[in-house]
Amino acid sequence: MTRQLHLNAFLMSTGHHEASWRLPESDPFANTSVQHYQSLAQIAERGKFDSIFFADSPVLFGDVGRRPAGSLEPTVLLTAIAAATSRIGLIATASTTYNDPFNLARRFASVDHVSGGRAGWNVVTTAGPEAAKNFNLADQPAHAERYDRAAEFLEVAYKLWDSWQDDAAIADKSSGVWALNDRVVPIDHVGRHFQVRGPLNLPRSPQGHPLIVQAGSSEDGKGLAARYAEAVFTAQQTLEDAQDFYRDLKARTAALGRDPDTIKILPGIVPVIGGTVEEALRLEQQLDELIRPEYARLQLARTLRVKPEDLPFDQQLPDDLPDEDEIEGAKSRYTLIVTLARREKLTVRELIGRLGGGRGHRTFSGTPEQVADAIQDWFEADAADGFNIMPAVLPSGLTAFVDEVVPILQRRGLFRTDYTGTTLRDHYGLARPAGRTASLQEATA
């Protein structure tokens, strides 16, 4: 069988284009509507997507005037969606900087139980001083410190998920023994950031561990991904950059003794689909015209750590921006934006248009055939194992992709026509992690 594509639907209120909520079709309160998200997940499941995904940060971003703001806590949202779907994987973002490993490991294991093995966790370290101020801190911990904590956080989580053997509970009613004590053991973790006794207060979940996803592309981010990630979401603007990233991350993964096929790399794409090229471009232009540039410039200035007035709309970015090294926030996003602007010599206004659609992700406008071609090209050129589909408008952009692009990919033999497994790991072709095995000297009831 041909190597198979993986598709993730990255869902965000009325769509990834910041002005999408202003379209007549959009529900401007979709950001807190569980029915909206249940319906989107059902559309993606109809399209046999591997998974859906939610970004998140424990802070209210930017300006509530600009676009629908605030969102349901993602593990709560995934659980509500689990009840309305049966096969599609469910990936939520959660921060290792602003959570405790015991609580978060339990929450993802709970979602895995409730969904029958469909949970995934996008591990983020949460950039920016704003979030820190919601958690007793004056500023964010340094980039390297956040990643050091993230690695230890994951080690603790793995130990907790494996603190129960799969066969710990024997439920012997006649003898009155529910589980065997030596199969549920403390983890006694003592590290630089965490001391956690364990065991977890929840039996091992259907997938053993939820799928681990990572989306940072800085040096630290790639290091974390190579060691732990099973799927990686990344923003790549050109085929060459995507190939470099793909090759680099697979090599880093192999260098750590992991099979590079156990890490799936999914660049983001914002497909704007029309019956003709002109129709697609018209939709894109319609959206860009709805952007309020003063809001967008405020956001851009924040990312670039400059003042809004230093970014005149009709000039290119100033020459004296800080180096990535000086950025303690979202390093790789910073570099991507600056590189894109300089490479294409974009004015601030043009850059805002490009970012309005995908915040640094690749926007592609065209017919369903052209979108399918764009996906196939990168997939076959070793730039991607699949794609993070980021519809500019929801639900219409997702519906168009599922009804018009997916059948083309299926006809070309690149994408499943039905699910063959039941868990998120099944969909991505990843094995269930073995847990601890029974001690040689079995305990008896």
Added chain:
Amino acid sequence: MTRQLHLNAFLMSTGHHEASWRLPESDPFANTSVQHYQSLAQIAERGKFDSIFFADSPVLFGDVGRRPAGSLEPTVLLTAIAAATSRIGLIATASTTYNDPFNLARRFASVDHVSGGRAGWNVVTTAGPEAAKNFNLADQPAHAERYDRAAEFLEVAYKLWDSWQDDAAIADKSSGVWALNDRVVPIDHVGRHFQVRGPLNLPRSPQGHPLIVQAGSSEDGKGLAARYAEAVFTAQQTLEDAQDFYRDLKARTAALGRDPDTIKILPGIVPVIGGTVEEALRLEQQLDELIRPEYARLQLARTLRVKPEDLPFDQQLPDDLPDEDEIEGAKSRYTLIVTLARREKLTVRELIGRLGGGRGHRTFSGTPEQVADAIQDWFEADAADGFNIMPAVLPSGLTAFVDEVVPILQRRGLFRTDYTGTTLRDHYGLARPAGRTASLQEATA
């Protein structure tokens, strides 16, 4: 209309009797089965209960041999149940000692959004050194310190829940303004335990605040309840004790300037229901005979802070137990158990039988009429505003209560025959808290 009873169903795996899982009818893996809990909630909703409730602690308790151990994280579980029900209130326990206010306030607000205004939070401070060891601590913070943190935690949560005005989002598509900036403001909380900037990253929820529930009966616990709680779960063995507690808590509430009718007091009751008294007693005895006394004694010894061998099965409790003042864990539970044992001169074996059913809550075995009488007597004697129903066996004990006891209470005019409102606050007859109101000088778009 006659004053109306409130009924909460306290759900716990196969039932509150520790040996319930050993009955032939019981699913011994019910503790991680979302279908089990969805079905229980549907039964309680058929019985027009105000709410269901889950206890919780971020630690694996005791001995996994003894009974089904480990449980789904409660806000995840409530969300799954929300999808399978439409009216019943959904109350989960979460710890103020081992959570951050920003994350937890958002999670409960999310459950409130997802459920259409049915979320309640049982605020606990989490007794015991075991939980502390899962959160970087060698031992639990002192009792008074935990309650001091709990009070500030609640103050932060209220501020976050009110950080968005109800009318903040205007969603004006034509001007491109989604929300008015002066209606979503930072909370800038600076206190002894927390510094939280806010605002919350979620618009105000249907109930404004989730219902606040409290279940500690120590001095500190009653102080916290009088100030903040809207419903109180309590363990009371005798009518006199229950009346004293009721009178005391209502007076404390009034002394703080709150209408005492805005705090609903619900003692726990473990009803064991039979067609005849003999049948009920036979069921109770059958359950008690399934207790493995060595497990139960281990648990009792842990609560009393003595060694198991200091508790011979056929003797009463030793005389030299510590005072409640010396207990930094669950003070009121400690006192209740010691008082019960001394008052009724119970041997350790007899005490274990009494605790096996309800862990200190009142067990009542009888016919449906007798159970209804027991409830009505306390209700009309100013000992209760309602009851926390703790079936010894689930689902059968809940089904029996709903099908046999509820109709009697309805015929007597004491309990609703249908829901009259849609939110948890509606069911308990509690007003939606007013949020912040618009500033006098309205911002304009």
